[in-house]
Amino acid sequence: EGNPYTWWVGKANEKHYYWGxxxxxxxxxxxxxxxxxxxxxxxxxxxxxxxxxxxxxxxLSYKEHLPVSQVVVGDIDRPGSEAKISVGPVRCQGDWNYWNAASFITSSSYLHFSTFQGETSADISFYFKTSASDGVFLENLGNTDFIKLELKSATEVSFSFDVGNGPVEIVVRSPSQLNDDQWHRVNAERNVKQASLQVDQLPLEVRKAPTEGHTRLELYSQLYVGAAGGQRGFLGCIRSLRMNGVTLDLEERAKVTLGVKPGCSGHCTSYGMYCANGGKCVEKYNGYSCDCSKTAYDGPFCIKDVGAFFEEGMWLRYNFHSPGTSMKDLVSRTLLSSTDPETTVPDLNLNKEELSFSFSTTKSPCVLLYISSYTQDYMAVLVKPSGNLQIRYSLGGTREPYNIDVDHRNMANGQPHTVNITRNERNIVLQLDHYPPTSYSLPTASDIQFNSPKALFLGKVIEIGKIDQDIYKYNTPGFTGCLSRVQFNQIAPLKAALRPTNASSHVHIQGELVESNCGASPLTIPPMSAATDPWHLDSASADFPYNGQAIGDGVNRNSAIIGGVIAVVIFTILCTLVFLIRYMFRHKGTYHTNEAKGAESAESADAAIMNNDPNFTETIDESKKEWLI
Structure with a gap:
């Protein structure tokens, strides 16, 4: 009865009260x-x-609620009670029938199965992928009856059969090539009333059965998938072949058949786009997987944020060179030329870099990220005391670092924010959250090479040597909040710290790093139109962030708000005065009640009424009279 004291939290942060x-x-x-x-x-x-x-x-098998993110236990103030709760790993299983496939590598190769039992109805569906222009998908023969599906040309699929009334053929013609090495779906049906054929989402082709004649399909030979009877067989892949609701095990049969291989390659050409955020699609014989090793993300499709919560005073340092690497070795190794970026360092003279991360904090000022070097060059992303963001480049050639101040909003508001910075020589592109990218340019006197990068710091800068005074000032007490998706070129320092890899030896941590995705998805509020955006400037040359004067629309809107507030105050005062006047001069009246006489001595209210009612009194008086006869 009522809500239980213990529950678990699943997808969408919803509470659930049922158990395994x-x-x-x-x-x-x-x-x-x-x-x-x-x-x-x-x-x-x-x-x-x-x-x-x-x-x-x-x-727990209801996948819409999974995975389990936390378990909450209440009612723990019970002396002598003990409990233990454990949550096992999430196990995901794909559809074996969907990926059951075989590759036909010669035009004479085929697979054979038992005779297809489709006397009065046949329902056949499968996927195919090929670069050949024609070939037989499958065929089953009888004495005169038969059923066959084939690719007749690069744009035609044919479904033909004979139940004793003569051959019938249905052809679907595609406006585009079907031998484009992409997956296409075929669905053929036949019953006593009609037959139909559909390819992908093309219109369904239907042929009515004759009103008289034979209706039963009588087959005797084996079912051949691929070449049969000396015809040109199918070259390519077939998967998920279902006949009257039964999936044929193509993979198992292909293991013992010459010219046919289990599974299919080339899945990435059709499904590689699902590997997000720079993840690489990897072919598997019965599907594909996403390699997220060169990204700041995790999960089967590289969409899971990897981040951590930083307490005050915590910091993470990622050394671009391996421990014990000499300067001679350092000079000979670069990030761009290496085949394994996890064990190498960035180019000693970077002309370009890409930096992206998400953060949330309520404390300012602080240092979000700092990249040091063996020279005086550095790059930093700061939150100023006002809560505004600042990107700082010092590449030499100028006395002061080049600063990009983002003054349009307070970034230390506890909400998740996304920062993307791309530099190509002198050009810098900055994008914050959902705002459009904005371009900046280094001064002409500034160098364009980031020389000898040394280490990347998160949360706080722990560096030996001279540090910029503003960096030093913002460095205390340090960043407090969440950082996620941190990636510098092909290096993901937080992921290297939280996921044991070859790059983990590059990471040094002060404090306990607690993994969290920090709610890293940025706000998805669409940009405001120019008519309603108070930061919009009429000047087409204005750069983001907007630092211009307040525009007329903003003034008019503020005036309207102030006028509305004044009107509400005046109306409230008038209503109060009316109420006070009515209260002071209200009419004071009296009222009188008539109570039955004798109520004091009566036993009840009904008795008092009866005693005072003349009808009752008269009756009583009449009863007291005496009559003499």
Whole structure:
């Protein structure tokens, strides 16, 4: 009764009160559903609170609620009670039938299966991928009856059969090439009333069956997938072949058949776009996977943020060179020329770099990120005391560093913000959150090479040697908040710290790094139109962030707001005065009630009324008279 004291949190941060072996909306454990709990008064074994250890186990299989992000336990103030909760790993399984495939590598290769039983109805579907212009997909023969599906040309798929009334052929013609080495779906159906064929999303081709004649398809030979009867066989891949609801095991049969290989290559040509954020698609014989090693993301599709929460005083340093690397070795190694960026260092003279990360904080000032060098060059991203963002470049050639001040909003507001910085020689492109990218340019006197980068710092700068005074001032007490998706060129320092790889030896941490995605997705509020944006400037040459004077629209809007507030105040005062006047001069009246006489001595209200009512009195008086006869 009521909400339980313990629950778990899943996708979308929703609370769930059911447990393993149970389902959504059922506040029971598996034993409660099966009615075999230790104590029949409870719906979970653990609720019995016996001295002996009991357990409730089961699988959470409702995928819309998974994965489990946290478990909350309440009602812990019970002396002598003990409990242990463990959550196992998430296991994801793909659709075996969907990826069951075979590759036909010669025009004479084929797979054979038992005779297709489709006397009165046939439902055949599969996917194919090829670069050949024609070939037989499958065929099954009888004495005179047959059924066949084939690629007749680069733009035509044919479905033909004969049930004893003569051959029937249905052809679907595609406006685009079907031998483009992309996956295409074929669905063919036949019953006693009609037959149909559809390819991809093209219009369905239908052929009505004759009103009289044979209706049963009588087949005797084996079912051939690929070449048959000396015809040119199919060259390419077929997968997910289903016939009357049964998936044929192409992979298992291909393992023992010459000229046919289990699985298909080339999945990345069709599904590689699902590897996001720079993830690389890797071919597998029965599917594909995404390699996220060169990104700041994780997960099967490289879309899971990898980040951490920084407490005050914590810092992370990523050394661009391996421990013990000499300067001679350092000069001979570069990031761009290496095949393994996790074990190498950036180019000693960077003409360009890409930096991206997300952060959230409520403390300012602080240093978000700092890249030092073996020279005086450095790059820094700071939050100023006002909460505004500043990007600082010092590449030599000028007395003062080049600063990019983003003064349009307070970035230390506790919300997640995304920063993307790209530099190519003198040109710098900055994008914040959902705002359009903005271009800047280094001064003509500035160098364009970032010489000898040494280390990347997050949270706080711990560097030996001379440090810029503003950096030193903002460095205390340090960054407090969340950082995620941090990536400098092909290096992801936070991911290297949280995921053991070859690059982990480059990382040094002060404090305990607690993993968190920091709610890293930025606000998705669309940009305001020029008519409603108070920061919009009429000048087409104005650069973002906007540092111009307040525009007329903003003044008019402020005036309207002030006028509305004044009107509300005046109306409130008038209403108060009217109420006070009515209260002071209200009419004071009296009222009089008539009560029945004798109410004081009557036993009840009804008795008082009866005593005072003349009808009752008269009746009583009449009864007291005496008559003489």
């Amino acid at each position: 072996g149970s389902g959504p909306g059922i506040q029971k454990c598996a034993c409660g559903i099966e009615r075999n709990c230790t104590d029949p008064k409870y719906y979970c074994n653990c609720d019995a609170d016996y001295k002996q250890w009991r357990k409730d186990t089961g699988m």
